[in-house]
Amino acid sequence: MAKMPRCLELLILLSCFCIQSFLNSHAETILLKQGQQLLERYSDHLVSENGIFKLGFVSPGTASVSGGTGNRYVGIYYRKLPSHPDAVWVANPETPTKDSSGVFTLDGDGKLKLIHSGRQLTVSDYNQTVSGNVTASILGTGNLVVREVASNGTFGNVLWESFNHPTNTLLPGMKLGMNHKRGQNLTLSSWLSDQVPAPGAFRLGVDPGDTNQLVIWRREDVYWTSGVWENGSFQAAPELTRRVDLFDFTFVSNKEEKYFSYSVKNSSTLSRWEPNSWGQIMQSILTPNGTAWESTGTSPCKFNQYYPDAMCIEEKLSECRNGTELFVPSRGYFNGTEFLYYDNDTNLALSDCHTTCWSDCSCIGYESYYSNNGTGCVFMREGTKFEKNDYFGVTYVLTIGNNSKGMSDHIT
Numbered sequence: 319m320a321k322m323p324r325c326l327e328l329l330i331l332l333s334c335f336c337i338q339s340f341l342n343s344h345a346e347t348i349l350l351k352q353g354q355q356l357l358e359r360y361s362d363h364l365v366s367e368n369g370i371f372k373l374g375f376v377s378p379g380t381a382s383v384s385g386g387t388g389n390r391y392v393g394i395y396y397r398k399l400p401s402h403p404d405a406v407w408v409a410n411p412e413t414p415t416k417d418s419s420g421v422f423t424l425d426g427d428g429k430l431k432l433i434h435s436g437r438q439l440t441v442s443d444y445n446q447t448v449s450g451n452v453t454a455s456i457l458g459t460g461n462l463v464v465r466e467v468a469s470n471g472t473f474g475n476v477l478w479e480s481f482n483h484p485t486n487t488l489l490p491g492m493k494l495g496m497n498h499k500r501g502q503n504l505t506l507s508s509w510l511s512d513q514v515p516a517p518g519a520f521r522l523g524v525d526p527g528d529t530n531q532l533v534i535w536r537r538e539d540v541y542w543t544s545g546v547w548e549n550g551s552f553q554a555a556p557e558l559t560r561r562v563d564l565f566d567f568t569f570v571s572n573k574e575e576k577y578f579s580y581s582v583k584n585s586s587t588l589s590r591w592e593p594n595s596w597g598q599i600m601q602s603i604l605t606p607n608g609t610a611w612e613s614t615g616t617s618p619c620k621f622n623q624y625y626p627d628a629m630c631i632e633e634k635l636s637e638c639r640n641g642t643e644l645f646v647p648s649r650g651y652f653n654g655t656e657f658l659y660y661d662n663d664t665n666l667a668l669s670d671c672h673t674t675c676w677s678d679c680s681c682i683g684y685e686s687y688y689s690n691n692g693t694g695c696v697f698m699r700e701g702t703k704f705e706k707n708d709y710f711g712v713t714y715v716l717t718i719g720n721n722s723k724g725m726s727d728h729i730t
């Protein structure tokens with residue numbers, strides 16, 4: 319066989335490459351320059367310098383039975399994890415795109431913008447005036463930064479960074495707390511539901527008062543505190559700083575700022591903290607084989623060995639609730655619509671439904687009103703029976719000891 323000329327070989331290789339990238343037009347970029355766009359319809363991505371993180375359009379929770387919301391969000395997530403992305407940062411938690419027309423771009427004015435359905439959201443707002451060119455990239459830590467860049471390509475000032483605008487996740491190197499000088503509060507909010515990254519019922523931060531401790535607020539009330547920081551751990555939550563083999567933990571409090579932070583001893587350890595929808599701090603570490611997260615949660619309520627998946631939220635005791643009540647997730651339905659009542663407010667998380675049901679002595683169960691996105695509430699009154707059935711969605715059914723109040727008798 320005749321030897322193919324080298325340039326022909328190269329040409330074939332090149333055209334293969336072009337056809338390949340045309341067919342599968344999704345592009346991965348490491349540096350976003352002014353005017354450059356990431357298009358939702360081509361699944362374009364911005365990838366971190368070390369290849370660990372990527373930013374793109376995602377639909378959280380689409381694995382749910384009802385198929386999700388059709389909402390899309392610009393999020394940063396782990397590039398290599400096989401399962402559906404859990405975003406560690408979301409650019410537009412309250413303004414999803416809906417029609418795959420989204421464009422994420424670094425504009426001529428040096429700011430990151432999300433343009434969709436004729437609307438424009440400025441993602442990276444800052445006041446500094448910029449002299450030269452600006453670029454956006456994701457550092458190896460997962461921090462999305464907008465930086466000045468000199469004509470010789472060296473980076474200058476950081477103009478904006480996502481680590482100063484946290485959403486639901488604390489990554490190693492991020493600060494949780496406040497910067498008094500800049501008037502910044504660095505807090506994390508739980509998602510409204512698995513499908514909706516808008517702020518939900520719980521917020522995690524540090525005590526704005528005198529003590530050095532972590533605080534979880536539920537709506538506006540203090541729900542949980544970690545106990546004060548002393549000798550490298552929190553007095554009432556020592557489990558948070560248990561893995562000294564993998565991490566360094568710090569709490570800093572001075573005139574300028576007050577924050578908690580942690581860092582990894584070995585940069586190949588992937589880890590994150592987040593307040594979940596039940597008000598627990600979930601600490602996750604990627605298993606060494608890189609396929610699954612190992613998670614542990616701080617918990618303000620007692621773990622029940624018979625119902626480990628019962629809703630775990632602390633409520634105030636009352637005449638009809640003595641604290642032994644559990645709301646246990648079960649598939650099925652309550653027989654009889656006359657026993658149902660509703661709150662269709664789309665800002666209500668499932669934990670809010672729990673509170674309302676808890677404070678109503680006649681309430682024996684609840685579930686989400688909007689099953690597609692997990693918001694709003696449906697409640698069930700005493701008088702009806704719950705029929706288990708795997709073809710139905712999940713309802714939280716009042717259970718005391720081993721008795722499911724309202725659970726149909728012929729089912730165990």
Ligand SMILES: *[C@@H]1O[C@H](CO)[C@@H](O)[C@H](O)[C@H]1NC(C)=O
Pocket residue numbers: 496501502503526
């Ligand atoms: C930060 O939080 C503190 C305490 O909750 C509050 O007084 C302050 O106004 C907040 N600052 C900003 C900029 O949100």
Ligand SMILES: *[C@@H]1O[C@H](CO)[C@@H](O)[C@H](O)[C@H]1NC(C)=O
Pocket residue numbers: 548549
């Ligand atoms: C912290 O360390 C100091 C000095 O080692 C010790 O005196 C103190 O009892 C420790 N505090 C706690 C709460 O362990």
Ligand SMILES: *[C@@H]1O[C@H](CO)[C@@H](O)[C@H](O)[C@H]1NC(C)=O
Pocket residue numbers: 584585586587
């Ligand atoms: C960091 O972890 C990786 C993977 O577990 C290991 O191969 C490497 O030797 C570690 N590096 C250090 C400095 O311990």
Ligand SMILES: *[C@@H]1O[C@H](CO)[C@@H](O)[C@H](O)[C@H]1NC(C)=O
Pocket residue numbers: 605606607608609610
């Ligand atoms: C990865 O490791 C975890 C625990 O270390 C294990 O549960 C899982 O089955 C492993 N997955 C694979 C594909 O080996």
Ligand SMILES: *[C@@H]1O[C@H](CO)[C@@H](O)[C@H](O)[C@H]1NC(C)=O
Pocket residue numbers: 638640641642718
């Ligand atoms: C709590 O109330 C239930 C009935 O609602 C009762 O069976 C149980 O004994 C009570 N438990 C305590 C500790 O008072």
Ligand SMILES: *[C@@H]1O[C@H](CO)[C@@H](O)[C@H](O)[C@H]1NC(C)=O
Pocket residue numbers: 653654705
């Ligand atoms: C609902 O309850 C009624 C009366 O107890 C019973 O006859 C009926 O079969 C139930 N319906 C369903 C769908 O379970």
Ligand SMILES: *[C@@H]1O[C@H](CO)[C@@H](O)[C@H](O)[C@H]1NC(C)=O
Pocket residue numbers: 662
């Ligand atoms: C929500 O409830 C109100 C009053 O109960 C009703 O007027 C409205 O149509 C409901 N909205 C939806 C989307 O179901």
Ligand SMILES: *[C@@H]1O[C@H](CO)[C@@H](O)[C@H](O)[C@H]1NC(C)=O
Pocket residue numbers: 387389514516664688690691693
């Ligand atoms: C959840 O679903 C309801 C009903 O379809 C809708 O009105 C609401 O906007 C949805 N919420 C989000 C965040 O998509």
